[in-house]
Amino acid sequence: MPRFYFDLYDGANFAPDPQGVDLPDIETAKDEATRTLSEIAAQEIPGDGASRLFRIVILDETRSIISEARIDFRATRPAPGNSAPADSKDNHDE
């Protein structure tokens, strides 16, 4: 089986994959990257609601880029003055 490398970018943090994983084909590698991104995002995003960008770059055995996948998370809240109950300070706040 060919070896694929999955470099992870979490915002400005770059976590290269020195080891790689043996997988049957490129399609499996792409599925793995997609699933990994969703798992990492599910774990990391609930934090503080800040915008996050996760990218996985798939490299082949010669370390040439063959594919990339990303999850770009942004939480938006309505601008001040909008009628939606954004960031309201209700009287049952402490």
Added chain:
Amino acid sequence: MTSDIEVLIAKLAAIGRLHPQQAEAIRNLPIQVARINRGHDVVMDGNIMTHSCVVLSGMLHRHKTMKDGNRQILSFHPPGDIPDLQSLHLRKVDYTLSATTQSVIGLIEHKAIRAMLRDQPALTDLLWRDTLIDAAQFLTWMMLIGQASAEARMAHIFCELYTRLKVVNGVSGNTFPFPATQTDLADALGMSIVHANRTLQALRAEAMLSFANGQAEILDWARLASLAQFDSSYLHLSDE
């Protein structure tokens, strides 16, 4: 590690009180020794069983595969375990039991186990206790898969296996065999292979755990156990 029935005696002595005459009854069980190659099935989902098996060397795992092809590994079984003890009462098995690596098992006919339990009723309590501990491991596993981070799940499986192997003399210092592949670990922990691989790399970079070629080494037990939130009380080793 012994590769005969003594490993079962060591396991049972670790989880409860085993009197010398009960150990002798286990030694007198007729067992048929079989070698199983990596990946081969010992028991298949739906089989109707007339015997159970004890792991003598190597490792087995229980697993089930969804109709869409996704596999969940339910449990790993190091030497000393009887992974299909339930079939003594639930003859039609509802999982598949396979060899994680080349393994040696001892097949014991159910009627021989029943005869032994008639002669040594206290052994019934001990095997019941073993089954309850098996269930307790599933409870812990369910919690981890549902609630713990990838790093905590990975750390936990190594902490558990180290603890279970230690009581059957299966560890050498901080090193122990864990002949699972990264795919096996991913299927056990409910994560992608790439995620499992990255998680292992992170634990290695943090100098907590090293895992390569089926050998694990705990580099920093305190930090690994803390990350895993590992509390061995659910394994009920010598707490009777």
